[in-house]
Amino acid sequence: MRNVLLIIRREFLERVRTRSFVLSTVLFPVFIAALMILPSIMQTGGGKRTLVLVDQSPAGIGHAVAQALQAPRQEKNAIRYTIQRVEGALEPQRARLNARVEAKEIDGYVWIGPDVLASNQVQYRARDVTRVQVVQDLEQAVTGAVRQERLRGQGLTAAEVAQLVRNVDVKAARITGEGEEGGNIFATLITAYVIGIMFMQLIMLYGQNAMRSVLEEKNNRIVEVIVSSVHATQLMAGKVLGLAAVALLQVGIWVGFSALFTSQGERLGMSAGALRAAQLGPAVWATILVFFVLGFVLYAAMYAAAGSTVASEQEAQQLAVPLMLPLIVPLVFIMPVLTDPLGSTARTLSLIPFTAPVVMPMRAVATEIPPLEIALSIALLLAGVLAVLWVAGKIYRVGILSTGKKPSLRELGRWLRAA
Amino acid sequence: MSHALLLDGVSKSYASHAAVKNLSLAVPTGTIYGILGPNGAGKSTTLRMVMNIIIRDAGTVSLLGADPERDRSVLQRVGYLPEERGLYKKMTVIDVISFFAELKGVERRTAVREGTQWLERMGLADWRGAKVETLSKGMQQKVQFITTVVHQPELLILDEPHSGLDPVNQEVLRDTILDARDQGRTVIFSTHNMEQAEQMCEHVCIIAGGEKVLDGNLREIRRAHRTNHYAIGFDEPSEAAERLMATWPGFERVDRINDAWEVELKPHADPRALVTAANGLDVPLSRFEHVQPSLHEIFVQQVGDAARPRRRPEVTHA
Numbered sequence: 001m002r003n004v005l006l007i008i009r010r011e012f013l014e015r016v017r018t019r020s021f022v023l024s025t026v027l028f029p030v031f032i033a034a035l036m037i038l039p040s041i042m043q044t045g046g047g048k049r050t051l052v053l054v055d056q057s058p059a060g061i062g063h064a065v066a067q068a069l070q071a072p073r074q075e076k077n078a079i080r081y082t083i084q085r086v087e088g089a090l091e092p093q094r095a096r097l098n099a100r101v102e103a104k105e106i107d108g109y110v111w112i113g114p115d116v117l118a119s120n121q122v123q124y125r126a127r128d129v130t131r132v133q134v135v136q137d138l139e140q141a142v143t144g145a146v147r148q149e150r151l152r153g154q155g156l157t158a159a160e161v162a163q164l165v166r167n168v169d170v171k172a173a174r175i176t177g178e179g180e181e182g183g184n185i186f187a188t189l190i191t192a193y194v195i196g197i198m199f200m201q202l203i204m205l206y207g208q209n210a211m212r213s214v215l216e217e218k219n220n221r222i223v224e225v226i227v228s229s230v231h232a233t234q235l236m237a238g239k240v241l242g243l244a245a246v247a248l249l250q251v252g253i254w255v256g257f258s259a260l261f262t263s264q265g266e267r268l269g270m271s272a273g274a275l276r277a278a279q280l281g282p283a284v285w286a287t288i289l290v291f292f293v294l295g296f297v298l299y300a301a302m303y304a305a306a307g308s309t310v311a312s313e314q315e316a317q318q319l320a321v322p323l324m325l326p327l328i329v330p331l332v333f334i335m336p337v338l339t340d341p342l343g344s345t346a347r348t349l350s351l352i353p354f355t356a357p358v359v360m361p362m363r364a365v366a367t368e369i370p371p372l373e374i375a376l377s378i379a380l381l382l383a384g385v386l387a388v389l390w391v392a393g394k395i396y397r398v399g400i401l402s403t404g405k406k407p408s409l410r411e412l413g414r415w416l417r418a419a
Numbered sequence: 420m421s422h423a424l425l426l427d428g429v430s431k432s433y434a435s436h437a438a439v440k441n442l443s444l445a446v447p448t449g450t451i452y453g454i455l456g457p458n459g460a461g462k463s464t465t466l467r468m469v470m471n472i473i474i475r476d477a478g479t480v481s482l483l484g485a486d487p488e489r490d491r492s493v494l495q496r497v498g499y500l501p502e503e504r505g506l507y508k509k510m511t512v513i514d515v516i517s518f519f520a521e522l523k524g525v526e527r528r529t530a531v532r533e534g535t536q537w538l539e540r541m542g543l544a545d546w547r548g549a550k551v552e553t554l555s556k557g558m559q560q561k562v563q564f565i566t567t568v569v570h571q572p573e574l575l576i577l578d579e580p581h582s583g584l585d586p587v588n589q590e591v592l593r594d595t596i597l598d599a600r601d602q603g604r605t606v607i608f609s610t611h612n613m614e615q616a617e618q619m620c621e622h623v624c625i626i627a628g629g630e631k632v633l634d635g636n637l638r639e640i641r642r643a644h645r646t647n648h649y650a651i652g653f654d655e656p657s658e659a660a661e662r663l664m665a666t667w668p669g670f671e672r673v674d675r676i677n678d679a680w681e682v683e684l685k686p687h688a689d690p691r692a693l694v695t696a697a698n699g700l701d702v703p704l705s706r707f708e709h710v711q712p713s714l715h716e717i718f719v720q721q722v723g724d725a726a727r728p729r730r731r732p733e734v735t736h737a
Contacts, residue, residue, distance in 0.1 A: 002524075005524055006518065006521050010507075010510075011517055014510065018509075162693055215503075219505075220507075221501070221503035221504055221505035222505040222506060222507060224467075224472060224501040224503055224504075225499070225500075225504065225505070225519065225566065228470045228471075228472055228494060228497075228499040228501070229494060229495065229519075229523055231491065321579065343556070401472065401473065411426070
């Protein structure tokens with residue numbers, strides 16, 4: 001046991017001290033944070049716009065538009081408009097307006113023609129018509145004014161009109177044993193998706209790390225010195241657990257980062273959905289942790305055993321591909337799993353040890369899974385882990401000391417019987 | 420006499436080839452023991468079986484009184500330098516040394532202290548905190564050697580320790596091995612270099628083709644292979660000497676080599692009578708030597724054809 005701990009410590013320290021570990025650990029949250037914050041920062045360009053409204057419209061539509069645009073708004077990113085309303089046709093004024101835009105006296109001008117109710121069109125000219133928000137605001141204001149005018153034509157009062165055109169909001173919430181949990185469908189789906197993909201990536205990344213580390217010991221001939229003091233199986237166990245510790249540390253740092261980040265979320269201008277996505281219950285966290293650790297050990301052991309049978313990086317890369325396949329299966333079924341987390345696809349994949357480590361955490365985030373089902377899935381996964389460890393340990397024991405060409409399947413069979 | 424290592428009828432075969440056949444040997448405690456043989460003779464396989472790195476097919480092993488297959492803890496008292504060696508390139512020198520020492524059951528603090536002393540002794544004190552990959556190959560080999568001895572093992576097993584060492588480092592290695600013996604430790608090393616074995620070993624075992632050719636105390640082996648050959652030389656040319664060499668009745672065979680003679684005596688001829696006769700001449704006798712076969716000659720004589728290395732099939736140590 002002491003030797004396993006020594007190997008865990010060595011493996012852990014060697015990896016944690018590398019520059020690439022520090023970089024990936026720090027850069028990943030920075031990258032995610034940037035993804036979440038940057039859009040809101042970029043939108044705050046809101047600022048002011050001065051527009052000339054050339055108004056030929058009937059029935060005070062132009063007036064209503066100017067009012068709607070200049071009304072004080074709640075949203076942080078809203079643009080504040082100054083509208084200079086002038087009456088009359090566009091053509092006589094066009095040249096002068098264009099000159100004013102050029103001279104940056106105004107940002108642009110809008111022309112509402114006399115036939116706006118029939119033509120359903122207004123004209124907008126500005127330096128930057130790609131500024132989508134202005135166009136959206138204009139559309140909203142004009143549509144509102146035109147719609148009200150049309151409805152008033154049907155004999156409705158302004159209040160009645162306002163009542164008629166109100167939008168409908170769908171408020172969704174997750175039902176759990178602890179009661180209703182806030183969060184909208186979209187945020188939950190995204191969280192489940194991110195966790196699933198992240199698991200897959202981490203397991204693959206660290207699995208290949210295990211493979212490379214085995215190969216290093218084998219190629220550097222360190223392994224013979226070590227197995228003269230330590231049992232090969234202990235060496236493999238120490239290596240896999242050491243890597244698991246590194247992965248947990250990395251994920252721990254990320255979770256810590258995101259906790260800190262979400263606690264400051266509102267100040268940083270994150271959307272409410274993104275905020276709520278990060279707030280999972282302790283039971284969900286526990287499930288995620290258990291499946292991550294077990295899945296990690298399962299795959300790392302497989303990769304370690306595979307690494308022991310080859311002699312070069314190239315051969316290792318070739319072997320890495322088939323080992324990835326079972327991890328890719330959940331990706332193929334990601335939509336059925338996420339959209340119907342209690343359905344038969346999701347259930348089946350959670351019972352297969354090779355797919356459960358990715359599928360179960362996704363489901364756990366998306367919905368509440370019956371405890372019995374979680375227990376069964378963990379039991380099967382544990383059995384799978386033990387079986388893989390047993391086989392991998394045997395292959396590893398023979399493999400790390402073998403030289404020469406890659407063994408055939410028949411030779412692998414002999415290794416299993418011999419060791 | 421107690422023994423640090425006893426092998427009895429040990430065998431190991433790979434798929435189509437017997438690497439070691441029915442090998443028995445006894446290594447007395449506190450001696451330097453050489454396992455000699457050409458490349459591919461089965462030396463490394465034997466040592467790996469002793470270290471329980473590969474599992475023997477048959478026979479018994481008693482390492483420091485225990486069977487390493489049943490009681491792995493005995494391996495903690497052994498320092499093993501494999502033929503194929505390596506270190507973790509990204510670790511610092513002192514970390515590597517203390518890691519291997521800790522695997523042998525040494526406390527971390529002791530390991531660091533002992534490791535530092537060894538580094539000073541090997542002239543590597545300045546490299547204590549350097550990464551292994553920054554060291555030259557010779558320095559790395561010294562560090563590797565320190566990892567083998569730092570836990571003060573009772574028994575050192577060194578597989579081809581001289582390979583790849585420059586003359587200076589070979590000297591360092593020889594001194595360290597002799598020191599270890601003087602401290603009462605046992606040293607077993609394998610080599611295909613007979614001269615080295617001759618200089619250092621008290622006991623040897625010669626194997627070829629996986630089988631033992633001969634073993635025992637080096638002096639006794641030499642005595643057993645003693646011949647009746649003598650070398651004789653005089654200070655200056657002399658007719659009387661020429662006459663003696665041509666006519667002395669005890670010669671079986673006489674070869675003139677430059678100014679000296681190499682002779683073989685008849686089985687019952689007394690070399691002392693030859694000395695007396697040579698001393699009675701008009702020129703002083705400058706050389707009279709009983710020519711002993713070197714280990715190399717014994718080896719070639721014993722092994723003959725078997726000394727030719729054979730092609731080793733792709734090895735998988737199942």
